[in-house]
Amino acid sequence: MQERYEPASIEAAAQAWWDGHRAFAATEDQSRPKYYCLSMFPYPSGRLHMGHVRNYTIGDVLARFMRMQGRNVLQPMGWDAFGLPAENAAMANGVPPARWTYDNIAYMKRQLKSLGLAIDWDREVTTCSPEYYRWNQWLFLRMLERGVAYKKTGVVNWDPVDQTVLANEQVIDGKGWRTGALVEKREIPMYYLRITRYADELLGALDTLPGWPERVRTMQANWIGKSAGVRFGFPYELGGERRVLNVFTTRADTIMGVTFCAVAAEHALAAHAAQTDSALAAFIEECKQGTAMEAELAQQEKKGMPTGLYVTHPLTQQPIPVWVGNYVLMGYGEGAVMGVPAHDERDFHFARTYGLPIRQVIQKAGHAFADDAWQAWYGDVEDTTCVHSGKYDGLEYAQAVATIAADLKTLGIGDTQVQWRLRDWGISRQRYWGCPIPLVHCPACGDVPVPDGSGNPLGKTAAFVECACPKCGQPARRETDTMDTFVDSSWYFLRFASADNAQVAVDERANYWLPVDQYIGGIEHAILHLLYSRFWTRVMRDLGLVRVEEPFQNLLTQGMVLNDIYFRKPASGRIVYFNPTEVEVRTDPAGQQSVFLKADGAPVEAGGIGTMSKSKNNGVDPQLLVEQFGADTARLFMMFAAPPEQSLEWSDQGVQGAYRFIRRLWKSVYEHVGLGVASSDVQAGELTGEQRDLRRQVHQTLVKVTDDIGRRRVFNTAVAAVMELMNSLDKFTDVTGPGRALRQEALEKIVLILSPIVPHICHALWQELGHPGAVIDVSWPEPDASALAQDSVEIVLQVNGKLRGRIVVPAAASEADIREAALADAAVLRWVEGKLIRKVIVVPGKLVNVVA
């Protein structure tokens, strides 16, 4: 065995062995339980970043662990290859999007391979290739046939200078990113997918996903936003015609407190009133300015203007003024809301601003109402009763809602209704680098599907747009919009199962592999990607294509990778960011840290810590890391530095620490096998006390690592446990026969349980320990119950909850024995002296708390 640990040759040899044996090619095998392990596929931005390394290492550890547990593992990889950056690169560098994308894929694939991931590359899919996106088109046409896809208008960000639609990220402070022009909202025709048809099912099925993080399920449930309430109308007359203004409310108990109604700027009533009111027309125009982004809309100042129109309160017959409010969304409900200033915080501030009356109709015992400042209880529904509400006085929330809903129903003007926050999914994008929507617009036939979904995103010229109608043959225009890239990622996990089938989108193999047993990806996808995938899978189920309905059985949302940010802000001009490798941190004797640029020795400013990104220039290139330390060090650092769900802070010293541990492991095996490979057959009955202690720790570590990886899905504590064992093993200098057998056993177990995390070095060390086969083909080790047995345990002694001592008792000691031993302890006696012992709490195996 070589004395020096040389990652480059060790990793090349291990990867060559796996490739040569096609070790990770997955085939359907009914005789073993399957395990589909999937990490979210990357956008081919050009270079791998640390977030990818983290994501794919987590997946790889689980895939390799499950393989050792006897599962038939599939771990595929592909490319989420359509999207805006390719268009931006094309404009910046004059490179066609296709070439830019495929070059990036080739480069990133090499980088991924250097990490030693247990991936079945035979199943690779690329969403921008026609072999993939033709099935998007085929599925879209099936949805159109079934009414799941349909056409209506939608609001987009419009740049009036460039005459183009902008993505939300291209709008900065309400202005176009290139032109700086004020962005406008514009309505254009778009295709939508009827995800709302599945709202109830998508919500209800969240309960069938115990393997998902609670917070993700909560976020999805809130996003779908089912609310039970009352829909009712305010009657009014317009041009001699009787109409009603319909609103939805979850607070029907406050209807008697309505003092105004507010409608969206796009509402028909607003438009009508604006015909004779130029100030109102101007206000409505102002509301239509700005972006279509909900986050910005929600933060802008709440403004309103009266329409001069009145509607009638359906229960009191009072006239109610109608206002236009910039905070009322046309897309939610019917674009109109009732205003109850006394019991809705937003309405309260609106009423205070515009001097509208505030009428209390809910009271709560022990709380006084005052209309000069909002108090938290005004919005409560618990322990409240109606007041100033005529016949409804004294009713509590649920009774009031039921009674008022019944009355509105009797009047024929309202009823209970379930309302959803979820909106249909608009998939049209006015972009070049995306999956073409396979339709032709014919003046005679309307929207006509392109047979077999043909269409080429590489030719949006007149030759592309002008075509013959597939139905009647007359001149027609081809649809030029492409699909949202979320379409591509909504079913790629199904395609992996049938990647080589050119005849159909998915075949029977999808039913073998799905659902994905473990899905791993960023928390930023908690809502949209995961919800769209759940929806799309159900649509495919309803088309009879697959039997699965929930695509992802278990979900792990990994945290971001962060690094320090350093910059200089010149008196004039832009902030310049420096990569952490370009600066030097100095600590003065007082402990004050200051940072200097290595290049010129002058100070730079520390900007805290943030996600590794190009814009902050704080990324670390995985390539350099692998070249310098090897993939195993990169993987070990990623798994050790933080638990997978938390953000991870980059640390060069932490990488050094991981490298140091790997070298120690190598050295430990080197020194052991230098004396000759021993048999790991430990004669348990003949061990000394010290030997028994070490052996117990070996098997305790086995139990802990199995539980950490297999059940808890945390790897940093698993690595820490192995480090502790290594520390003990280094202190264990016993070279007797049983001692060497024990060391052989310990090293073998360490190599086995570390092999999912650092597979290359373990591949080499397993052979050095005297085994002819490959470590990936060895079963995960089982702990030995007899090694775990303990004869005595330490019990912590507390007096009044404070730690005062410890005793060692036989493991089999009864509660009474422990109690007696504790009360006889000198430290306990000292602390209870002169006090009456009121209570003694004994937790067997843990502690005794004496309350005095």
Add this chain to the structure above:
RNA sequence: GCCGGUGUGGCGGAAUUGGUAGACGCAGCAGACUCAAAAUCUGCCAAGGGCAACCUUGUGUCGGUUCGAGUCCGACCUCCGGCACCA
């Protein structure tokens, strides 16, 4: 603004079901080896007090429940993710 999360030594983090706060690692300090440095190895390492045994305080802030709270409850603060055209 709304929804979801987060906060523990100098730093990353551990404490799994309410039961010993700070495992493991990094940095630092001291020592060994070395002509020297690097590497490696050994020891120390929350704060305050004490010669010491040991004591007091301490998990973002304030309050509560409990024999016992980092963990549960209420209010607040901070930072992070999402908000439907970044992926």
